Amino acid sequence: MEYTVQQLAxxxxxxxxTLRYYDEIGLLKPARVNAxxxxxxxxKEVDQLQQILFYRELGVDLETIKQIITSPSFDDVQALRQHREKLLAERxxxxxxxxxxxxxxxxKEGRIMMSDKEKFEAFKQQLIDENERKYGKEIREKYGDEQVNKSNEKVKNMTQAQYEEATKLGEEVLRVLHEAFLTGDPAGELAQKAADLHRQWLGYFWDHYSKEAHAGLAQMYVDDERFKAYYDQKQSGMAEFLRDAIFIYTGKK
Amino acid sequence: MEYTVQQLAxxxxxxxxTLRYYDEIGLLKPARVNAxxxxxxxxKEVDQLQQILFYRELGVDLETIKQIITSPSFDDVQALRQHREKLLAERxxxxxxxxxxxxxxxxKEGRIMMSDKEKFEAFKQQLIDENERKYGKEIREKYGDEQVNKSNEKVKNMTQAQYEEATKLGEEVLRVLHEAFLTGDPAGELAQKAADLHRQWLGYFWDHYSKEAHAGLAQMYVDDERFKAYYDQKQSGMAEFLRDAIFIYTGKK
DNA sequence: GCTTTACATTGACGTTACGTCAACGTTTAT
DNA sequence: ATAAACGTTGACGTAACGTCAATGTAAAGC
Structure with missing residues (x-):
């Protein structure tokens, strides 16, 4: 079949x-021009235009498309397979x-919580990989994928109200812990209260509680600088004090 | 949380x-500028940027986005629901x-046939509706949706080789029919051979054969100008002659 | 305290993939 | 014969940034 510009368009x-522009830049030249x-x-041009539109659909700029389809090693069936892969990725x-x-x-309806990061996650999947490499990997290696995933999942599905409760409880833990620290006795009443509050606070992040995990986390607070920095912010030695209190609370170690 | 340009970016x-440009055109102004x-x-700006990116993702130009989100009647949850619909459509x-x-x-592998129209169908679903209104409707009304659909489906799934066979057989039908026409006898040997070839030819388009449908099609060849023009191309009266031969062949009417 | 490095600012010009005239010739239908 | 529809080549306009350049500011290391 032969087509004029408008027919093909x-x-x-x-x-x-568009067709005139493609002719102009040498992307798709007509088979011939009449008298x-x-x-x-x-x-041939019909098929080539189809290929061009596939690439265009994938956001490839026309200059690159030109280079691709005029390349001597260009294999159209292979290109179509690649289109397929890309489209599946796009889906x-x-x-x-x-x-x-x-x-x-x-x-927005206040039924769950959403971090700023999550708000843009879908817009930039390629950047996510990078972030995962940067921050996700190490902590996952150290404490296990499952634990981190589960915890994240639970936080994601918290309501705004629950999140605020958790935050308030977290602050209370710090306050009581600070008071207890001044007594110097991790087995004392205040320190044990702090440990108990901490257990309650964990309820917002863990789907089930175990003494072993609680004690393990306490040790992690001392081993990992990020957690240590958080608990030591008011007074250095707080992370260790909390660990000792929790060890006594859970009866472990 | 507060962010600088690069952090938010x-x-x-x-x-x-991009953020500076959005500020420049008044699409997303920062909460404040420091000393x-x-x-x-x-x-607030974080959420607004998220909304903007949703619209951008859908191909809405920035000027329109601006009008939408600054409109006093703008309801963000409702907008999100619309985003959802659009994204589903996009999918x-x-x-x-x-x-x-x-x-x-x-x-391309030669396993099925594809018309030029089909090659671009997916690129322009909106135009398809228009084409359907223009050409699809009338013929469907006349001969029924199902028949047309089935026939089209079968043609679409034909291999290149099959298509060529069908075309060749179609030409033979015309040739024998022309010879038979010269004898003037629709009940004669040649005319009946033409009718038989026509039945075989139909096998390429219909998924099952019936004498009734065959006779019905023969009548259609006379009634519809497009078909009549095709069979009358060598000699006028051919469409009627073929109908008569098929009526005798099928023993109908 | 000094310096390097990273990050911020405002112009201003460049780019891509066409849209949109204008001015004019050709084909088709009536 | 004439209008309507379609073709041509300029040439300028546009949207959404990219990409300098020139310059000021903040954070970090020594």
């Missing part, structure tokens, strides 16, 4: 200007966006 | 230039593209 769902200068496109990206918008709706 | 996966002229963004479009690329691969 209509067929492909583009404007004739009066009209552009005439043949079956996954869309799924993420859909999940994100649904989550945002729930958050 | 990193969070949202955009460049700082040294730095842009500082607060939680359907992607599904169509994926189906299209898979089909194109099969066609």
């Amino acid at each position: 209509k067929l492909a769902g583009v404007t004739s200007r 009066s200068g009209y552009r005439i496109y043949g079956p 996954r990206r869309l799924e993420a966006l859909i999940a994100n918008v649904e989550k945002t709706i729930l958050a | 990193k969070l949202a996966g955009v460049t700082s230039r 040294s002229g730095y842009r500082i963004y607060g939680p 359907r479009r992607l599904e169509a593209l994926i189906a299209n690329v898979e089909k194109t691969i099969l066609a």
Whole structure:
């Protein structure tokens, strides 16, 4: 079949200007021009335009498309397979966006909590990998994927009200811990109260409680600088004091 | 939380230039600027940027986005629901593209046939509706949706080789029919051979054969100008002659 | 305290992929 | 024969930033 500009444009769902532009930049030249200068496109050009539109759909700029399809090593079937892969990836990206918008709706309704980071997660999946490499990997290696995932999941699904409660309780832990620290006795009443509050506070993040895990976490507070820095912020030695109190509270070690 | 340009940019996966541009066009102004002229963004701006990116993702231009989100009647939750709908539609479009690329691969491998129109179908779903109104409706009304759909489906799934066979057989039908026409006898040997070839030819388009349908089609060849024009191309009266021969062949009417 | 490095600012010009005229010739339909 | 529809080549306009340049500010290391 042969087509004039407008016929092909209509067929492909583009404007004739687009075809003229593609001719201009040498991306898609007509099979021939007739006596009066009209552009005439043949079956080869039809297929090529289809390829171009696939690439365009994937956000590839025209200059790159040109280089790709004019390359001597260009294999159209292989290119189509790659298109397929890319489209599947694009669909996954869309799924993420859909999940994100649904989550945002729930958050706006106050039914769950959403961190600033989560708000943009779906928009930049490629950056997520980088962040995962930067921050996610080490902590996961140290304390296990499952624990971190579960904890994150639980936080994600907390309501705004629950999150505020947890935050308040967390502050109370710090306050009582500070008071207890002044007594110097991790087995004393105040220190044990702090340990108990800490257990309650954990309830907001862990789906089930065990003394072993609680004691393990207490040790982690001392070993990991990030946690240590948090608990030592008012007074150095607080992380160790909390650990000792929790060890006594749980009867471990 | 408060963010500087680069911090927010990193969070949202955009460049700082983008944020400066959004400030410039009044789409997203920072919460405040500090003493040294730095842009500082607060939680409200974070959420607004998220909304903006959702709209941008859907291909809405920034001027329109501005009008939408600054409108007094703007309801963010409702907007999010609309985003969701649009994204679902976008996913359907992607599904169509994926189906299209898979089909194109099969066609390139010579396993099925693909019309030029089909090659671009997925790229322009909105135009398809229009085409359907223009050409699809009338013929469907006349001969029934199902018949047309089934026939189209079968043609779509034909291999290149099958398509060529069908075309060749179609030409033979015309040739024998022309010879038979010269005898003037629709009940004669040649005319009946033409009717039989026509039945075989139909096998390429219909998924099952019936004498009634065959006779009905023969009548349609006379009634519909498009078919009549095709069979009358060599000699006028051919469509009627074929109908008569098929009526005798099928023993109908 | 000094310096390096990273990050901030405001212009201002460049780029991509066309849209949108204008001015003019060609083909098709009536 | 004439209008309507379609073709041509300029040429300028545009949206959404990218990419310098020139310059001021904050944080970190020594």
